[in-house]
Amino acid sequence: MPESRSEAPLRPTRQRLAVSAALGEAAGFSSAQEIRDALARRGEPVGLATVYRTLAALAEAGEVDMMRTEDGEAIYRRCSGTHHHHLVCRACGRAVEVEGPAVERWAGAVATEHGFTDVSHTLELVGVCGDCA
Amino acid sequence: MPESRSEAPLRPTRQRLAVSAALGEAAGFSSAQEIRDALARRGEPVGLATVYRTLAALAEAGEVDMMRTEDGEAIYRRCSGTHHHHLVCRACGRAVEVEGPAVERWAGAVATEHGFTDVSHTLELVGVCGDCA
DNA sequence: GTAAGTGCAAACGGTTTGCAGCCTC
């Protein structure tokens, strides 16, 4: 098997650019379907399959992060410089972005301590917001 | 809405006891299907639907935690007294349990700061362990 | 006896894939 190093360069087609742009504009995480809908509404229809393929490619290339919602849906966000987490209201769904330098540091320390490298983490807080309490 | 307090007592049927027992014996997380297979192998067949319904009930009752694997499968573990998180090797799947008092505290603080109450959190660390590096 | 619990199989919903045609290099 020849490759395994840098994969194919990934052609800059209209669809790929559109998906990439949509990801850039979205504030937080978006699901594949949301991206598809947003683009369709904007007059740049892209097949759902293509959205999934593009997202998979971007994730592979390390340009986007992928997470799972509580009910198993995949959601994506462009890998932004600032890494943050979400505090979500389980009643109304409102979400607040929070940063946790302390957590980041702790994660790194724990990983090292156990001999792990190249560690990433996922953290999610779920509760009831003031309005819904 | 009347309820929200103690729900129905949950009848101790053969199936429920079996699922509960299987969860107790499993070291880490198990998927619904794994539980079903394990029970079937042991000669205690339980319908898949029943396994799902039982797990949902146990989760609702706070007796088990539910998480999602990277590919969207739901996995469950009995809620042990000590709340801990997992550091998983993305190559061999080995998992180490870690505790993070700092994280727990941080989560509580952030939640309060934003007016959220009754907050729970999920945290997962994924990396490459020493053996696989 | 009654309502909760169970099994089966069909329905679901998000994701993946096969294939014929289109488009970038």
Add this chain to the structure above:
DNA sequence: GAGGCTGCAAACCGTTTGCACTTAC
């Protein structure tokens, strides 16, 4: 011109649900 890329629709797969039957109380 060749091979990657796209769209469509069918296939997948874990999970949920409708319904008739069984069982705990």
